[in-house]
Amino acid sequence: MPSYTDRIVVIGAGPVGLCLSLALAQADLKVCLVEALGDDNFLEQVPRAGTNHPATLEMYDRIGLYEKLEPRGIIAPVFHYWDRHETRRIAAFDHSALKDDTRFPYVLQCERIKIVEEAMKMAKAHPNIDLRLNTEFVSFEQDADGVIARVVNADGHEETIDGRYIVSGEGARSIVRKELGIAFEGFTYDDRTLNIEVAYDFTQHGYAHRNYISDPDEWSNLFHWKGPPDRWRVHFPTDPKADENALTRPEVLQAQMQKFLPTGKPFDIIGSNLYVVHQRVADKFRVGRAILAGDSAHVNSPIGAMGMNSGVHDAINLADKLIAITRGEADESVLDRYERQRRHVAIAHTQAQTIRNKRLLAERDLAVRKRNHNELRRTAEDPALARKFLLRTALFESLREAEAIA
16 A cells, blocks of 8 residues: 655646645645646746636635735726627626625736736745646546656656645646546537737726626627736637637737727737637536546636636635645545535536626627616615625625535
8 A cells, every 4th residue: 555645736836726735835734736837938828817806815815815916916896887889887886885794895906827926936935835847747546545646747757746635726628637537517609709908098988997898799898907018908709710810910909909999099909819718517526535626627708707716715615624634623524515515606606607797798689688787787776786796796605605505
């Protein structure tokens, strides 16, 4: 029988893997964190999520990460819904309605790359984290007492890493999930989403730092990010049959932005990318000592900023349970509770809300659009309804509901 090291093996140094590792390490657990990227290319990642909800900010604060992120982000208490078809604001929601519910009655606009950069600095400095950069995870095996991960290390040599548990924070292509034979059921939207980043001040046109823009022909999202230079990210749906290269040609991007906001002057376009949107949830989040978290377990539309946030919530939930097991305060059955709690959230909250969000923005039926917009307006104008709405969108409702699951 193998002799296993008393540590947790975490695969993937994204926000999920890093937050999990820091929470474990700060509770005096040993962690081996495996990441395929190295120091030379870790920060060369495609721009992705960066809206951090109040519930997530509380978790960042718990592990000492928030204070490092706030100076690099934009505090954004207000967000808007717009009707692009009629060029008017539908509703404005202000997180100050949650001032009695949280120390952070706002979202922090701070991109994923900044989050992992700051968290990585903390991981490198923590003596309980054995960080293996430029190391490719290949496979793993487990028995009743532990796990053995097979990797190719920075020198190109095969190596094994053992521990008590293995956690997949690898993302949607999780090797752990595939090796366990766990189904990843759901669907993929036909249209790809085009992201364009521009250096331009949209606040002069009345926009908030976060904007969800309804249009039966071409919905969009508009978000502000701190520089230098300050920039805005605009999302558009695209024709599923359109050629990818054609969609991202400079003149096409410029025309797209002029269609969105005709200024008569060229936009300073910093970058762009196309991505496919999936809505999927793993059938199981745990098999034995192998556990899924974040995108390894669930993926969704970015509308509403629930993917990364929900993944961080997975990480902190799981960290608490692994800490309790290690300290002898709980047995391994709490990992089944992790699955029950976080899979429920993935299905009933993250998936349901993101699907609803996209449907709301893209709705074509004029009568339904009008009804949806009137409902948003009434909700925003009623303090009790607005607070209830914000507790859901800020993810507090999902955390409270999960906590009630035995």
